Amino acid sequence: MSYRYGEYRDGPDPLAPPYDVRSALDQMGDSVLSGSNPAHALRDLLRQGLPGARDRRGLDDLLREVRRRRRELRERGRLDGTLERARALLDRALEQERAALFPDPSDEARLLEAELDGLPEDTASAIRELTDYRWRSQEARRTFEELRDLLRREVLDSQFRGMRQALADPDPEVMERVRRMMSDLNDMLDRDSRGEHTQADFDDFMSKYGDMFPETPRNLEELVDILARRAAATQRLLASLTPDQREELADLMSQTLEQAGLDQEMRRLGEALHNRRPDLAWNTPERLTGEDPMGMGDAVTALDELADLTQLEAALRQDYPGARLDDIDEAAIRRALGRSAVDDLEALRQVERELEQQGYLRRQRGKLELTPKAVRRLGETALRRVFASLDAGHHGDHDQTDAGSAGELTGSSRPWRFGDEQPIDVVRTVVNAVRRGGGGAGAVTLSVDDFEVAETERRTAAAVCLLVDLSYSMALRGTWAAAKQTALALQALVGSKFPQDSVQIIGFSNYARVLAPDELAGLEWDMVQGTNLHHALLIAGRHLDRHPDFEPVVLVVTDGEPTAHLRRNGSAAFEWPPTSETLELTLAEVDKMTRRRATLNVFMLADDERLRDFVNEVARRNGGRVFSSSADRLGEYVVSDFLRTRRAR
Incomplete structure (x- = not known):
């Protein structure tokens, strides 16, 4: 036996690894x-x-x-191809008939010529007048029959895709089968509207007439969808023609269906389809710009695909x-x-x-x-970006998978308590299990009471406040993305390297508010006027007061001077240029930060003279530092300053 292997072509590769x-x-x-x-x-x-x-x-x-x-x-192509071809066949039949009548000197020949000369201008009316005409020319008769066959095929193909091939041979038995199909289809739709239709009924219908439906629908709903979309496309074809063309083609269709004995059943089917799918664009005109004339069936197919x-x-x-x-x-x-x-x-x-x-x-x-899970990952990504831009030789904050997160070991241990983050003392834990009698047959069974942790030196905790400007100017200056990334990076840094710290991120525009960690990623700037640093410092002060034993760290990221403050009734007062009241209230909160021994470092994202004057006054009163940072280095500046402050303590 021999085997041949090749590319799998029936859909996605079943052996491909799952997407990460x-x-x-x-x-x-x-x-x-x-x-x-x-x-x-x-x-x-x-x-x-x-x-x-x-x-x-x-x-x-x-x-x-x-x-x-x-x-x-x-x-x-063009949508009027059937009209054009029908007119061409009619003209050819008339020319052939006149050529046969011209040599005949009889009065009957002249009367027939007069009858031909008196035919209506539009094709549909002329064909209707010629239905009972006694053709002298056999060639003209065959051309006229060819015209009628063309119309029958095109009209039915416009309603039932693929009917053109079925009607290629004008066999009366074929037309009788089409009539039976349409009658059975309408009866099935009527039973379905009464709730009496079953899948077995549909299967029986398809066993009889499945060759007329090349789309091979699996149930009645699929069949209705196919027929309704095609019927709607036929209506759009008519709506896309000129008024004269529309009237002429509609007359040809009506005449053809009447001669085929299908007019009643087709009208019944059209009403049922429209009632079932009124959502389709039934009379919306569509413009095709091609030059080649298209048959009616092909035009309906094109319009059906265009709607799709x-x-x-x-x-x-x-x-x-x-x-x-x-x-x-x-x-x-x-x-x-x-x-x-x-x-x-x-x-x-x-x-x-x-x-x-x-x-x-x-x-x-x-x-x-x-979710918080996703925000943590984004924070880690932001932190990696910041560390990638730092000078690797000057900072000890590199990934190290074999280090703990607590302080220096003291050499002693104590029983484990829920919430402890110190490393497990493996030796003492196993010894406790053996002493308890948890060992036997070469195995040691551990209990919760056996665990001990290695004691570490106490590490100073910090209460960190990051105040981020959310005002509209941050978006206008293109600094908002950097501020968001910095907040995520600082949140991730404190959570991973300083879990004992308490961090609070505060956003401020006309008002200030505390931002939850999982809110940061979806955070957007506020389309309002006002930079209410006064309110933000009030909230930050409450956070520091809740942690009196923690070292206070306050970082402010802004691109503008304060232009709003909080009134006694809790509403925001905005004024630009800022009023003396706004500046005095904001600086009063700066003074409170100084009395709390909180160093307030400001990161300026705009080179504005009024902003520089304000932050210099903040630095003079508080003793903090002022950073004039570009947006692309904001994260680097904030994280570096935070790490420097933590190492200093």
Whole structure:
């Protein structure tokens, strides 16, 4: 026996490793750290495609394919091809008939010529007048029959895709089978409207007439969807023609169906389809710009695909509130772009699902948020960025996987208590288990009471306050993203290297508020006027007062002087240029910080004379330092200053 191996072609590779959702989160993190909110970051990820995923297209790639396909369809041809061809066949039949009548000198020949000369101008009326005409020319008779066969095929093909081939041979038995099919279809729809339809009824219908439906629907709903979309496309074809063309083609269709004995059943079917799918664009005109005339069936197919692509384009844009990938119709993707596009869409959906299922994203009241788990990872990413820019030779804050997070060991140990972060004393823990009698048969069984921890020197704890300006000017100057990244980095630094510290991040614009750690990633600047540093310092002072034994650390990030303060009634007062009352109240809070022995360091993000005067006064009163930092080095400055302060203590 011999075997041949090749590329797997029936969908995604079943042996491919699962996609690492963390890389998707990191890519989202880049957008968040650049100032985006989680919803926009996820949208950007899905638009760009999956990082590291081979040949996996994003929504933008699929959108480009859809738009390219729409252009191709629009440029394919003209919608009046059936009218043009019908007119050409009619003219040819009339010329052939006149050629046969011209040599005949009889009065009957002249009467027939007069009858031909008196035919109406429009094609439909002329064909109706010629229905009972006695043709002298056999060639003309065959051409006229060819015209009627053409109309029958095109009209039915416009309603039932693929009917053109079935009607290629004008066999009366074939037309009788079409009539039976339409009657059975309408009866099945009537039974379904009464709640009497079963899947067995549909299967029996398809066993009889399945060859007339190349789409091979699996149930009645799929069949209704196929027929309704095609019927709606036929109505859009009529709406897209000029009024004269519309009237002429509608008359031809009515005449053809009447002669075929299908007019009643077709009218009945059209009403049922419209009632079931009123959401379709039944009378919306569409403009095709091609030069080649298209048959009616081909034109309806093109308009049906264009409607699909229009809806697909709107879903792929994902630019409406609450947009999700589940809104994109997989069947429409398959029809328009093929199986590979379905696989690409499923890969994107899997990432969106995994981010939620693995606890990185959550939806609260329709709003997408990052969970604390995701915020911690983004904070670590922000911290790595900051450390990457620091001078490695001057700081001891490098990753070290074999070190503990407590102080220096004292050499003694004590029983473990819940919440202890000191390292486990393995030797004493095992000895306690053996003494208790937990050893036997070469194994030691540990109990909670056996554990002991190694005592470490007491480490000074700090109460850290980071005050971040959220005012509109931060967005205008392009410094908001750096401020958000700095807050995340400081939160991660304190949580990982100084867990005994108590950190509070305060955002301030016209008012100030405490920001929860999991709120930082989705935080956006406030489109309001006012820089209320007075209120922010009040909140920070309360945090320091709640931790009287902690070393106070206060860091302020701002790009403007105070322009607002808090009134006694709790409302904010804004004025620009700032009033003396605003400056006096703010500096009074600075003085309180000084009495608490809290050093207040200010990081300026704008080179403004009034701001410089204010922060210099703060430094004079408090003894803190002033940093004039560019936005791209803000995180480096804040983290370095915090580490310097912690080492000094």
